[in-house]
Amino acid sequence: MPVPLPPEKHHQIVELAEQGHTRNDIARTVGCSGSTVSRYVKDAGLSFARETTAAATAARQIDQRAVRTKVNATILDQIQEALRQTAQSTTDPRAFQAFAQATASLAGAHDKLARLNPPEEDQNIEAMKEALAGFLLNAQVTARQLTEAKAGDLGPQRELDA
CATH class of the missing domain: 1.10.10 (Arc Repressor Mutant, subunit A)
Known part of the structure; x- marks a missing residue:
């Protein structure tokens, strides 16, 4: 009691x-x-009052959506910077791979947030996801090729499993 x-x-x-x-x-x-x-x-x-509670809940949901939108915009900025650094690191396989992995991680975080906070009017999101996925796949293949080239092992080209 x-x-x-x-x-x-x-x-x-x-x-x-x-x-x-x-x-x-x-x-x-x-x-x-x-x-x-x-x-x-x-x-x-x-x-x-139920009306007050409902209004407070709705206001909190709007606030949380705004925070998620802001965080998602920051993640997209970080992805863009990681992509820029990845493109500049084509001669150092380890740096290239690290930036490619960072980009993939940021893209995953962006995707999770986007699912929680779906864009209301952005119809190009799927095309953007596909383009980013294609870039990441190419980045992984390029990183592996650079690593093999640096090690002096230019064996047969292998493709990553999709």
Whole structure:
């Protein structure tokens, strides 16, 4: 059985609920669980407005979408920089391979974020993904060829499994 809160905390919960604060805000302020807040608010004959909760949830989802969009834009900038550095590192197989791997990793992160935050009007996303996948495959093949050439082993050309 939960330990009852001191009367001053109980009054604080009711007061904050009457002022229109959300359940979670009250719980953080008072330092108790959301279910405790709900119980004390219910016992006081109050309730939390569903419209306010729905609006707060919608606002949070919009905020989270904006954050994901910003992070995704940063990842795309990093992919572009990694591609630039990869193109400049064609003489050093290890550097080329490292940049190609970094690009692949960033592309994977971008893809995961894009699935969480699908673009609303970008119809070229599939073409961009295909072009990036083709580049990465070519980068891996080129990195392997450069590594083999540097080692003096120019054996038969091998293709990567798709």
